[in-house]
Amino acid sequence: GAGVSQSPSNKVTEKGKDVELRCDPISGHTALYWYRQRLGQGLEFLIYFQGNSAPDKSGLPSDRFSAERTGESVSTLTIQRTQQEDSAVYLCASSLGLGDRVYGYTFGSGTRLTVV
Amino acid sequence: GDSVTQMEGPVTLSEEAFLTINCTYTATGYPSLFWYVQYPGEGLQLLLKATKADDKGSNKGFEATYRKETTSFHLEKGSVQVSDSAVYFCALNSGNTPLVFGKGTRLSVIA
Numbered sequence: 427g428a429g430v431s432q433s434p435s436n437k438v439t440e441k442g443k444d445v446e447l448r449c450d451p452i453s454g455h456t457a458l459y460w461y462r463q464r465l466g467q468g469l470e471f472l473i474y475f476q477g478n479s480a481p482d483k484s485g486l487p488s489d490r491f492s493a494e495r496t497g498e499s500v501s502t503l504t505i506q507r508t509q510q511e512d513s514a515v516y517l518c519a520s521s522l523g524l525g526d527r528v529y530g531y532t533f534g535s536g537t538r539l540t541v542v
Numbered sequence: 543g544d545s546v547t548q549m550e551g552p553v554t555l556s557e558e559a560f561l562t563i564n565c566t567y568t569a570t571g572y573p574s575l576f577w578y579v580q581y582p583g584e585g586l587q588l589l590l591k592a593t594k595a596d597d598k599g600s601n602k603g604f605e606a607t608y609r610k611e612t613t614s615f616h617l618e619k620g621s622v623q624v625s626d627s628a629v630y631f632c633a634l635n636s637g638n639t640p641l642v643f644g645k646g647t648r649l650s651v652i653a
Contacts, residue, residue, distance in 0.1 A: 430585075459640055459641075461643075467645070467646075468631070468643055468644060468645035468646045469586075469631065469643040469646075471640055471641075471642075471643075474640045517585060517586065519586075524638045524639075524640075529588075530576050530578075530588045530591055530635075530641075531586075531588070531641060532588075533578075533585040533586040533587070534585050535584060535585040536585050
């Protein structure tokens with residue numbers, strides 16, 4: 427597609443429920459990244475994919491968080507048993523290659539998750 | 543590990559004022575440096591970049607020069623507009639690793 431698409435744009439869920447966030451990267455971008463942005467805070471790196479491989483999962487906040495990617499396409503970030511501290515904007519980005527130093531990343535508009 | 547430090551915000555300026563947002567970094571090797579901008583309610587957009595020492599990135603009247611000797615990449619604009627109100631993030635990338643972002647600086651420009 428022309429840009430990085432994320433869905434849903436807004437999600438309100440009850441504490442304890444599971445949620446699934448989706449990211450469609452730019453076609454041809456092999457690298458995909460997930461970041462979290464809490465209100466008034468900077469960007470917290472969660473996980474990245476090179477193809478469908480995630481070499482480093484240490485950025486995921488807890489074992490309630492998981493992510494997967496199908497080939498070099500869609501990625502889903504799943505949060506199980508949501509807690510109020512999970513409330514944030516979840517941003518997805520993609521790039522031509524890992525650590526693209528020429529073109530940088532293209533970000534989606536994010537999913538605003540509110541846990542009530 | 544790699545890190546980016548930005549000046550704390552918020553920064554409030556009058557229209558047509560001069561803007562500087564400081565950014566310094568710590569990195570191994572020779573990183574590429576970026577400024578991203580996040581307008582209200584939107585995702586991050588790449589504003590400008592520099593890939594080697596002494597390079598100057600520029601876009602939309604904003605400029606930043608890659609200073610290896612001071613490990614800095616300060617963002618400047620000569621005359622800000624209300625439409626420049628946003629959050630600005632400095633970031634670096636060294637090698638095949640994800641971008642490392644600063645905490646962001648909120649800029650408010652008042653007419």
